[in-house]
Amino acid sequence: MIFRKPLPPTPVxxxxxxxxxxxxxxxxxxxxxxFPQWDVVRWLHAGIPWPYPDDGAATNxxxxxxxxxxxxxCFWAITLKGDDAxxxxxxxxxxxxxxxxxxxxxxxxxxHGQGLMTEAADAxxxxxxxxxxxxxxxxTNAVENRASGRVKEKQGAILVxxxxxxxxxxxxxxxxxxxxxxxxxSRRG
Numbered sequence: 751m752i753f754r755k756p757l758p759p760t761p762v763x764x765x766x767x768x769x770x771x772x773x774x775x776x777x778x779x780x781x782x783x784x785f786p787q788w789d790v791v792r793w794l795h796a797g798i799p800w801p802y803p804d805d806g807a808a809t810n811x812x813x814x815x816x817x818x819x820x821x822x823x824c825f826w827a828i829t830l831k832g833d834d835a836x837x838x839x840x841x842x843x844x845x846x847x848x849x850x851x852x853x854x855x856x857x858x859x860x861x862h863g864q865g866l867m868t869e870a871a872d873a874x875x876x877x878x879x880x881x882x883x884x885x886x887x888x889x890t891n892a893v894e895n896r897a898s899g900r901v902k903e904k905q906g907a908i909l910v911x912x913x914x915x916x917x918x919x920x921x922x923x924x925x926x927x928x929x930x931x932x933x934x935x936s937r938r939g
Contacts, residue, residue: 753844753884756821761881763826763873768866770873773814773825773839780836781807789859793895796916817843824877828857828870837861840870842878850888850911850926852878855898868901875905879931889927892917902927906937 763770784790786802799806817823828838838857845852853874857867878884889907891898892915902909907927915924 753882755844757824757842757844757882758821760818760824760826761877763877764831765869765873767831768869768873769829769831769834770826770840770870771829771834773827773836775811777827777836778807778811781810781839784837784858785856787859789862790856792919793892793898793917793922794854794856796918796920798918800918824874826870826874828855828866838867838870840867840874842874844884845886845888850928851890852887853889862897867897868904871901871905875929875934879934883931885931887929889929890915890924891927893923893925899925902929905929906933 760772762772782804785807791798791800791802803809814823814825818825823841823843826840826842827836828840829835830837838855838861840853840855842853853871855867855871857870875887878887887907889902891902893899893912902925907929909925910928911926912923913926914921917924
């Protein structure tokens with residue numbers, strides 16, 4: 751399988767309504783304000799501290815910088831066109847041969863239900879498939895997180911497994927999806 755390592759620097763990606771730009775230190779205040787909401791964190795992996803500490807964004811930033819410098823992950827701040835303020839984040843990392851999970855995201859609950867995350871996910875998927883030329887993406891979400899599952903369905907991902915996972919809200923069944931490059935590209939003409 752072709753999974754480019756280290757990853758190149760995180761590029762700016764643009765959609766009809768969004769600018770996805772590299773996650774930056776000046777985003778920490780927005781993260782610390784938006785992220786510690788139950789609607790944001792409840793279905794994220796259990797490694798996220800809850801309640802979210804006052805230095806949670808800064809601690810996570812240090813981890814992101816280290817992973818970015820090693821070329822292990824790309825991190826994008828999700829911003830609305832005409833407003834550079836972070837409204838969410840989307841991350842991408844290569845398949846490691848075992849863990850079937852390659853993308854993660856969260857969005858300000860005030861923006862839920864507008865299709866913005868599907869738009870951001872399509873931009874990042876396009877980068878993975880067109881630029882990095884990855885053959886597939888494994889994607890995950892809690893079964894109960896229907897909004898996240900809908901993003902995968904809209905992209906044409908196929909549900910391949912359900913397994914027990916640990917989330918901030920506790921153990922729950924998680925869905926594992928696979929999105930193949932050729933299928934995704936053919937859907938887009």
